[in-house]
Amino acid sequence: MRKEADDTGPLAELEHWRLLMARFNSILDQVKSKHCKMVISTLNAAKSKVLKVTNQMVTACKHFITNNGMDRIWDQPCAPLIGKLKASMQLYKEYQKSFQKTKKKIDEIPGERPFEFSEMYIFGKFEAFCKRCEKIIDVVNTIEMFSVLTTTRIEGIDPLANKFQVIYANIKKKPYDILDHRKIDFDMDYDEFKKSVYDLECMLQGFLDSCFSKISSSVQALTLLRRFERLNISHLNIEEKYAVILHHFGFELETIRKLYQKNKEDPPVPRDMPPVSGKISWARQLFRRIQQPMDVIKVEVNIMKSPEAKRIIRNYNRMASVLMEFELLYHRAWVKQVDVVKTGLQASLLVRHPETNVLLVNFDPMLLQVIREAECMHKLELEVPSAANVICLSQEKLRNNCDMLKVMGIDYKKSRSQV
Known part of the structure; x- marks a missing residue:
């Protein structure tokens, strides 16, 4: 704001605006000068060249990903495809790094004009392309993860496998170029794909819960749970099911203990086996029924830290010791019997x-x-x-x-x- 004296009149005001006009005319004459036009032209040319480099990089990445347009995204193996997508994203990061490095060097040169390019103008297209690559990687990884549903032999899982096939077919049959970041149809289709996958995950979790609603045997339940675990599908409450099986295993331990107490004096001997080895086989059979589940459950470190797990471990160790002692006693008695028969x-x-x-x-x-x-x-x-x-x-x-x-x-x- 211009400060004025108390005695300033109209002539002083006219003189002020005359000086301002002279300055504006001087600036305008400089802008119209040949030298200034050359500077502006050079800056526009440099800006255009940088933008062309960016566009060329995006085009080169598309050719690299599609093998020069010979292979569609969905026709390529998962691992190599993701590798190429990530390599393209890494190129963008290196490009940005080089730009910032060059800009810093120019800024440090005394008297040199600053590197005044709009980064959004230069990198906006490449950044949008990289965001599209991120979504494609997510889709490809998801498809790879759920494709195991089509090969697993888990009984009753076929409807879920069929639903996955429908989801995959829907995203695969889209007619547009998925790598064209200007095609916003993909963004809507991507959101629909994520929603369908979420519904599939909920159905799969419900199927898993129904499979373990009634456990008849810890060994069978663990075998089935291992099959689900090998699917390697995230968001399934596998660890929770181990806790359920552990609880059931506690009841099985008590059942084995009662069965041993009932038959230890006269165990049921398997057919075609002599008395002593028959009794030992009976004890070993009981031991296998408690050992097999424990061998699987004990590797689940988080579950084994619970108070219930510690109680079950004590009962397991006690029962295992009793069965091994039973076997040892009968074996020693038979060894002595051999000496008698030898005489x-x-x-x-x-x-x-x-x-x-x-x-x-x-x-x-x-x-x-x-x-x-x-x-x-x-x-x-x-x-x-x-x-x-x-x-x-x-x-x-x-x-x-x-x-x-x-x-x-x-x-x-x-x-x-x-x-």
Whole structure:
């Protein structure tokens, strides 16, 4: 604001505006001068060249991504495509970095005109192209993640796989150039794609919840959960299901404990197995029923920190110790029994019946049981005493000698009856 003296009159005001007009005319004459026009022309040319470089970079990126227009986005493998998209975005960052570096150097030169280019004007197109690349990467990653639904063998998941195929087909069949950042149709289609994927995620979560609403076996539930885990689809509450299975496993532990207490004195022996190895097999079967779930659950570190998990671990360790002790006791008893049976080999081959005085073959049936037990103990990978191994190696000879003595007894009886 111009300050005026108290005695300023009209002539002074006229003089002020005359001086201003002279200044404006001088500026106008400089703008119209040849030198100034050359400077303005140079700046416009430089600005135009930078913009052309930017446009050329965007065009080159499109050719690079589509293999010179030979391959559509959807026809390329996921990993190489994403690599090319990210490389294009990295080019934009390096381009910006070089621009800022050059601008800084010019600003540091004394008397040099500043680098007064509009960055939005220069980089706006390239930045919009990079934002389009980001969305394409998101779409491609999402499609890659959910494509596993078409190959998994989880029973009942086919409707979800079909829904994914529809979502993929809808985004794939769009007629416009997806790399053209000026096509705003893609932005609307992208929003619709994200909404459809969210609905699919909700359906998949509902399917997962229904699969684990009723657990009949911790082992079966864990097997199914591992299949869901291998899908590698985000936003599924997999960890929560481990907690549900852990809770059910606690009930299974209690069931195994009661079953052991009920049958430990006279366990059910599997068919075609001798008594001792049959009892050991029964105990091992119970141990497998608690070991298999624990081997899977224990690697879930977050779940194992809960108070319920610590209680279940104590019960598991206690039950496992009881079952291993059961096996050890029966195995030791059988080893001692082998030594007793071995002494029977020193007895007479033939004995007379105490009442009828008839000669009988003195073959201890426990020898056959020791042989069968030893065979089963080997399969169970338990220690077999050397005496049992000797008996096993001699079993054919023992059987032949027994059969021969029986035949001799029959012949002896016939001979006596003919005398």
